[in-house]
Amino acid sequence: MPEAAHVCAACHGALGAGNASGVPRIGGMSADYLAHALSAFKAGRRRSKTMQPIARTLSDADIDTLARYFAAQDPPLAPSPQPPSPDWVAAGKALAFRGGNKSTPACFECHGMNARDDDQRAPRITGEPAIYVVNRLHAFQARARLGTFKPGSMTEVASKLTDTEIRNVAAYLSVTPPD
Numbered sequence: 232m233p234e235a236a237h238v239c240a241a242c243h244g245a246l247g248a249g250n251a252s253g254v255p256r257i258g259g260m261s262a263d264y265l266a267h268a269l270s271a272f273k274a275g276r277r278r279s280k281t282m283q284p285i286a287r288t289l290s291d292a293d294i295d296t297l298a299r300y301f302a303a304q305d306p307p308l309a310p311s312p313q314p315p316s317p318d319w320v321a322a323g324k325a326l327a328f329r330g331g332n333k334s335t336p337a338c339f340e341c342h343g344m345n346a347r348d349d350d351q352r353a354p355r356i357t358g359e360p361a362i363y364v365v366n367r368l369h370a371f372q373a374r375a376r377l378g379t380f381k382p383g384s385m386t387e388v389a390s391k392l393t394d395t396e397i398r399n400v401a402a403y404l405s406v407t408p409p410d
């Protein structure tokens with residue numbers, strides 16, 4: 232593990248599995264996406280009380296090293312203290328593959344199931360802890376309420392989701408390992 236990754240491991244785990252309290256899974260995501268996310272935290276384009284101060288300490292070379300290290304990992308799913316209801320998981324799977332109410336598109340239309348799909352702008356979301364997915368979708372919804380958003384953006388997709396759909400899709404993703 233590179234020296235700079237020790238601080239990350241304290242929260243994300245040595246292989247980047249994340250944890251059930253809402254730290255995201257970063258192991259096996261594309262290096263491009265990880266570097267992009269870290270640069271956005273560093274520049275303040277993406278807000279996070281936790282990650283902004285950490286990212287500000289990283290040089291561009293650190294970001295490159297960390298992105299490549301975590302992209303190369305394939306951690307097991309983060310253990311969850313309580314497995315989600317099978318009904319939620321089944322409903323979330325249907326949403327992910329086929330879309331939902333109010334013509335919400337299928338998640339996998341944009342998000343590949345594959346962990347290392349470097350060409351995709353939309354990151355891999357399978358294997359993410361449920362609380363992280365819920366928090367991120369709520370943040371996209373908050374952004375949608377602030378004003379206009381691009382058609383086809385994640386902000387628009389999130390603006391159409393109900394709380395029940397969010398709960399269900401988060402449950403499904405949290406128990407589904409990336410291919």
Ligand code: HEC
Nearest residue numbers: 238239242253254255257265268269278279281282285297
């Ligand atoms: C104190 C705990 C903590 C530490 C230490 C930490 N992280 Fe995070 N990280 C988080 C949390 C919580 C989030 C979710 C933040 C959010 O979106 O608001 C996150 C988000 C991220 C994301 C965005 C993931 C995504 O799917 O968009 C990346 C990338 C990331 N961290 C990388 C790192 C790296 C690399 C390090 C080490 C330099 C690190 N983190 C250190 C807690 C931590």
Ligand code: HEC
Nearest residue numbers: 336337338340341352353354356364367383384385388400
């Ligand atoms: C039209 C394409 C599209 C569709 C459909 C879509 N997404 Fe996204 N999603 C994106 C893009 C692009 C991003 C990256 C946005 C960013 O980083 O600001 C994203 C980001 C996300 C994130 C944050 C990932 C991370 O690691 O932090 C989550 C969670 C997410 N989407 C969940 C979903 C769910 C659940 C669905 C299905 C209900 C869905 N998405 C459907 C395009 C899409």
